[in-house]
Amino acid sequence: MLSTDWKSKDAHAKFLDSPEGAAFEPALLPLSTPPLVHHFAQFDEIESRLTAPITEFVTFTLKQGHTMDELRPLVQDLHEKLKGSKMFYGSSWAPVANEANMYHGILGWDTVEAHWDAVKDGPPKAAVDEIKRLADLWLVHAALQPLTENKLSDL
Numbered sequence: 001m002l003s004t005d006w007k008s009k010d011a012h013a014k015f016l017d018s019p020e021g022a023a024f025e026p027a028l029l030p031l032s033t034p035p036l037v038h039h040f041a042q043f044d045e046i047e048s049r050l051t052a053p054i055t056e057f058v059t060f061t062l063k064q065g066h067t068m069d070e071l072r073p074l075v076q077d078l079h080e081k082l083k084g085s086k087m088f089y090g091s092s093w094a095p096v097a098n099e100a101n102m103y104h105g106i107l108g109w110d111t112v113e114a115h116w117d118a119v120k121d122g123p124p125k126a127a128v129d130e131i132k133r134l135a136d137l138w139l140v141h142a143a144l145q146p147l148t149e150n151k152l153s154d155l
Contacts, residue, residue: 009040040098041097043092043104046092048108049089049091052110053109053143054109056142057106058139059104060075060134061101061135062135063135068101071103071131071134074131075093075103078127078131081126082118082124085114085124086118087111089109091107093105109141
């Protein structure tokens, strides 16, 4: 998974149309399974989540017969119930603009274990269980590092 932060969807498109952008995606192919998929979501504050020791990326994909109107308040409930969790840097949530049935979350943690401890019982677990009734859940944890020009040339 590659996560990039763009000022806008138009800025992303402009980059991909540039000579640098034309070289960027082919350089990523050895690191991924084609095709590359782009999801666009507009988050609120994400810097503290992306600079945390561990960043969790989560996607909720609605199950057949359920709607975003059902999912949205459950995601907000999870957001509220995670506040105050130990070793937690906060969470940011947004619907995916180009996928009508998906919601993305970016959460920051001190450790992977801190995440699992926060959702193993109590109100956060109940919120996750309710979401899983409506949506499939996919998540990954990462210790992110900024992609600098030097690192990009190593690709």
